Amino acid sequence: MPESISKSLIKPFYFKRKLVITLIFLIIFVVTIEIWVANRLSTFGEKISGLESTKYSLQLENNYLENQIAQKKSLNLNEKKSQNLGFTKIKNTQVIRVEP
Secondary structure, eight states: OHHHHHHHHHHHHHHHHHHHHHHHHHHHHHHHHHHHHHHHHHHHHHHHHHHHHHHHHHHHHHHHHHHHHHHHHOHHHHHHHHHHTTOOOOOOOOOOOOOO
């Protein structure tokens, strides 16, 4: 009988020890995952800020190119280029009427 009493005392102690070890491993796992997630979030933030700066520079470049296109399409520029090529304004116009 004393043997059964000693076994019954050992089982709860063994269970508690197993539970404590399991909890320790679980806590270590959760802390590791939390550190990994925080690290990933910080690198994503850096990537996002890099993309935003690239977006801003591309918007500035687009605005510059739109201004260049508007200048090239302007009538004054076309007039100057046509004068350089030898074209002039119409000086005398004649309307030809066909009589029935």
